[in-house]
Amino acid sequence: MYRYSWALAALGAISPAVVFASPLASRGPGYISHPNRLSGVKEAFQRSWNGYYKYAFPNDSLKPISMGYDNDRNGWGASAVDALSTALVMENDVVVKQIVEHIKTIDFNHTVVGGESVSLFETTIRYLGGMVSAYDFLTGPSKGLIDADSVQAILDQAVNLAELLSVAFTTPSGVPINDLTFNGPNGPVTSDESTNGIATIGTLILEWTRVSDLTGNDKYANLTRTGENYLLNVKNPDVGEPYPGLIGTNVNIQDGTFADGSGGWNGGTDSFYEYLIKMYIYDSERFAVFKDRWVAAIDSSIKYLASHPSSRPDVTFLAAYNGKGESNLNFVSSHLACFDGGNIILGGLTLNNKDYVDFGLKLVEGCHDTYLGTVTGIGPESFRWQDSKLGNLTNNGPAPGGQADFYAKNGYWITSSAYILRPEVMESYYYAYRATGDTKYQEWAWDAFLNINKTCSAGVGFSGVTNVNAANGGAFYDSQESFWFAEVLKYSYLIQAGDAPYQVSAVHRNEWVFNTEAHPVRVAGRPI
Template identity: 30%
Template sequence: MAYQPSRSPFAPAQQDSFYQNSRNGLRGYGLSNQPIPLSNKVNGYFEKDRTLPLYKDKPYFQPRRTGPRRRWRPFFALLGVCSLVFLLYYNFYLPSWTGSRSNDKGVELWRWAQTLEDEKASSDTSDWAERREKVRDAFIVSWEGYEKNAWGYDQYRPVSNVNQEVTSGGLGWMIVDSLDTLMIMNLTSKVHRARQWISTSLRYDQDRDVNTFETSIRMLGGLLSAHYLSTQFPDLAPLNDDDVGAAGEDLYIEKAADLADRLLGAFESPSGIPWSNVNLNTSAGVPVHFDEGATSISEAGSVQLEFKYLAKLTGEAEYWKIVENVMKLVDYQLPQDGLVRSTIHPDSGSFKGDSISLGSKADSYYEYLIKQYLQTSQQEPIYKEMWDEALKGIRKHLVTFTKNAQLMVIGERPQGLEKELLPRMDHLVCFMPGTIALGATGGRSLSEARKSSDWSQQREEEILMSRELMKTCWAMHKRTATGLASEISYFTLDSEPVMMGDKYPALATNPKQGSKPEALKGISKSLETQNDGSESWREDIEIHRNDRHNLQRPETIESLFYMYRITGDDMYRQWGWEIFKSFVKHTAVVEKKSVSRIPTPTNKEPIFRIKGFTSLGNADAIPPYRRDNMESFWMAETLKYFYLLFSDRDFISLEDHVFNTEAHPFPRFKPSGDLKTGWERKPRQ
């Protein structure tokens, strides 16, 4: 996923005011909005004179008594009321805070967190359904904290509960991005409230600049995924409003189409490459104020899944063609060995700069090559060809090995392919192990894929490569004091870096011929963990002072999810469980309550509860420094992938679905009519 460091959905020029203005911001305000036909486009979509929805309490007024009064009745009535209140307090309210018969997930989760130090991980005795419920509890706590303290806002500070937004109304980043997670976790009442907010308060005619890419993957992707799950999985958080023929059946798709129409203006550049930002009200593309106005390659090449699925749903081929054209323009730059530069300019359609990496600004471009091929049921082989070519280039130019443990690393070439390799990996790059395995098997289990006629030596080696990279990402987590990976890690190499082309020349230059299946086995040494932290592999990983933060990113969990589902190896579940426990131990925001079973000043019992989770300023210290910010992808991706990792393999299966780079599941389909590739690659040498 190609996130900018702060993952703000707003344009850079707007971020200063977004984070620094005063506190008197407005929450998302309601505009009554009934579903409208899809043919109605941007103009006139919202009526300007609509009013706030009306919510009224209905107090009960006791009728006046007209008969004779008896003096003793009030006394006994008061005594009865007091007794009833005490019983209710003692048996229901108080236990909810003390933990016995508790309905407060925050209290339950905090009490469970106190037992983590003594828990012994064992693949033989693991109850994955129970562990999945712990993930669900963490999500509920996160969601309810946002719901209570920041509902309608696009930013949530779980430590201070202070929001500094000054906007004309929330755009629903948190709500829409997390909507399909609510559905997958079967949280019906919470889906109902989120849907109500979307129906009455979500509006896109606001005069603000947003990032085209972020808005596409989070907002458009979230709405499309919610539409799919609500219509095709009726047992997941069922609502009558979603039923076929109901008045609100098309709510999500109507909102998605309106948003997409506004985003199309970003593609109206001289070349067809989208501007990084777009004004939602005017639908005008807005260039960034750095990189000479260039767009990152991930921003240009990672909106295809969303617009193509929308085209399939609506029959509007324009959505398909406009993003398909971007892929053609990128490929017509003839990137060397399939490796693209990190930026491309909307004016000229040409690459800018020399940097080659799989980290920030580039990662999801590669992810969407293989996923476009899978989304269209392998009907667009051009993207499989581009993926294979890029993976070959990665092996040849970017893959190297650390000095001590021979950990496999995907480095960077900041000054171009002919210049020096930088041994650095963003945590973002940890999407690669799972994506490589997905590309090798197409989402099938490894045992089934190996039986198929299209299985090859190349695919076998890709599985081995994905295993080695997964081990490196696991090491990045184990390297820190908290067990949570830093944003960026550097690696110690030999004085002359050992490249894959040096170690395995046939594999790097001609993977179809490759080496024997055993060639890559045991490349890296086992990652033994000791209490004194003296393992030699730790010396291979260096964390710089400015890179120690952890933003609750999902990439490692995403790859563990793919690796478990594809290989069936329970080890990946165990690694995921260890990381989840680290998140609970070190990113939980705990608040203290004092209650008393018998309310007297001398009988107090301190009660603690987890009220949310936050990102870390330093993941390599205990206690860690906390940043007081929860990104929307914590609920939309990280916790979702944990939940799916601990679920049965056929739940939202990889064979039938493809996840966008924000973890929103879409169905695979066969394109037809005008929905097709429509371009051919230029000849290569």
């Protein structure tokens, strides 16, 4: 076990940046490419891949310190499939070809460990999303890199996987069951869950619709749209929609009604809101109502959930809620939730709404502050604050004594100090930069990348750490999650790169849209 301490921070002064004028520069920002930084991110990708390929492939994820592996995502090679779109963006042809050969051999009918639970949500965003993204790249900007039969095999595997997962939707309401069991004599079967969450219902439609559009078979899109409709048209709004557009978390599988009115932008609800605007970008005609619901959710978030810490009223976070009213607000957020600024920026660009962009930028700054406050320069898994305006309500208590000074300085206190290689802050930096062209976001991203490299480099790859507010991150978890490849390294790369067709556009010309795992998917109807 050892840490890398290469001096990438100094390279910016040695290797000049390259300025790319946008083809639409008169109507949008220009962008600056930093070749030295791109090389640094490529090095981190290659190091992570080499460790995975030697010690873990074709299993799911690398244990970089013990040089072993986990099969935490069905044993189908999650890190390989998740890494493919990043390898394509980086033009790492050797790794692309290794992964494509692997995808052709996956037996999606069986999991490695018999009887383990297969998550419809996780399998969709990682495997299905990774494969349709690869197909779009290999029939588009990377066409000719892989032979046509192998490219077709990727789509065939995506269809095969969708067919197997389709059992999840065989419920009385059409609301899917998330947890499935494979390896049985009659194929996959569902668990006996009575509810499912809005993120695990509402974060399927992009990938499954893309499979339908690529195959001409509407079955897959229709399956996901049925469950989604219960989220767009709440049957019991007195319980399930405390604020216009902001809904509860759990939906009854039997009839599609809501079981609660708790929610926000944290895990379990987050990517439902993310996909509303992304589906509108994907196809503004078919998914016009998704835009309307996203607008309602954002307007309510700004009106009811925006909060400023008592010690730092200049900082903006979004609260969670346990029903309607100030007494039901919960002043807690997370690294996961820090995608919110980027999503609101994207929607603001799409709808030409400067107020949304500006509010998203404030949220990005708040999440940047969570990185600035810790010893490692990396933000924590979860944190809390005391709202500056609500007064002494029971849900608005002060910081615990041991963190009072920390809160006074930083505007939050830590409730979970872990960092497990999450991407959301880097993701929002990316959208902020693409919206504005302001190079400070590139600097924030580079600082974050250097801090992650310094703290999380471990053994033959990278590992999550236990305490971002302790020297060296406390201890290692010995786990390199697949989204390290798909998201952290991709966003770290793209924000330092020049323009490309798959980059987010600030001028309403998006040709691609990123799924929640950062796999770029070609927008419907755009020519290859």
